[in-house]
Amino acid sequence: MYADRRSPRQGLDPRSAGIALVVNGAAITALIFAAPDMVTIRRDPPLxxxxxxxxxxxxxxxxxxPVTRARQAPHPVPAPIPIVPSIPRADLTPTPFPPTPGPTSDGTGMATGTATATPTPTPMPPLVGPxxxxxxxxxxxxxxPPEETRASRQxxxxxxxxxxxxxxxRQxxxxxxxxDAFWRATQRQALSHWRFTPATRGGVPEEAWRTMAISFVLQE
Structure with missing residues (x-):
């Protein structure tokens, strides 16, 4: 008796293919439904x-x-110093003047010549005091003064x-x-109440000094 030596039929098993299709379809479907929960879409706020x-x-x-600069005057050029020739020592000797001729006599005993009169200063007129x-x-x-009256002092x-x-x-x-009390009383009276006829020189008024004596005597 001979064994059946024919090899099994090679090809795709329909049952295995169907199971693979079902599993793959279930995995794709799960991924599709899970995608909205896993992916977050961020939107920018309105501008x-x-x-x-x-x-x-x-x-x-x-x-x-515009800046204007003043024109500077040119510096003056100093004039050259003239050279003075030296004078010989002999020229420095003073020349004597001829003597002035005096009055001469003409034999008559009268002197002849000219004479210069010296003017006499006019004396100042006298000062007439104030x-x-x-x-x-x-x-x-x-x-x-009250203090001198109380002291009965003259x-x-x-x-x-x-x-x-x-x-x-004036002074x-x-x-x-x-x-000092007598002096102060006299000074005040002189500056405020004394009056004089002014001094004159040739009829022209002039300031001048005058001495005055004042006595203080108590009246009984």
Whole structure:
């Protein structure tokens, strides 16, 4: 008896192919349904626009002023120093002048010649000193100082006063005084109340000094 030596039929098994198709289809379907949960789509927010203010352009700079340079005057050229020829020592000797001829006698005993008269200076007119104006004689005596009255003290003051051309006293100088109170009272009275006729020289008023003596005597 002979064994069946024919090889099995080679080819694709329909059952295996069907099972592979079912498995592959189930895997693709699972991937399709799972894709929305796994993939996240990001969308950008809507673009917003707004106006941006633009600064005005800067003002144009003024054109630079032309620089004017003052023309410098040319330096003066010093003049050449003249050369003075040296003078011989003999030329420096002074030449004696001829003597002036004096008056001569002509035999008659009279001298002849010319004489120059020297002008005589005109003397200044004398100064007439200032005099106290008699219209102000009641203003001559100063007020008695109160402190000297309380002390029952009498005194005397001698002053020099400068009388102006208007007859008013310009300055007072103390020559002597019994006390400062008597001196101050005399000074105030002289500057404010004394009046003089001004000094004159040739009829022209002139400032001049005059010495005045004031006595302070208590009245009983």
């Amino acid at each position: 917003r626009t707004y106006p941006v203010p633009i600064d005005p352009p800067p003002e144009p700079l003024p054109p630079p002023k 005099q106290f104006d008699p219209r102000y004689v009641r203003d001559l005596q100063p007020d008695y 005194g005397r003051v001698i002053v020099r006063v400068l009388v102006g051309v208007d007859g008013r006293v 007072v100088e103390k020559t002597s005084a019994t006390s």
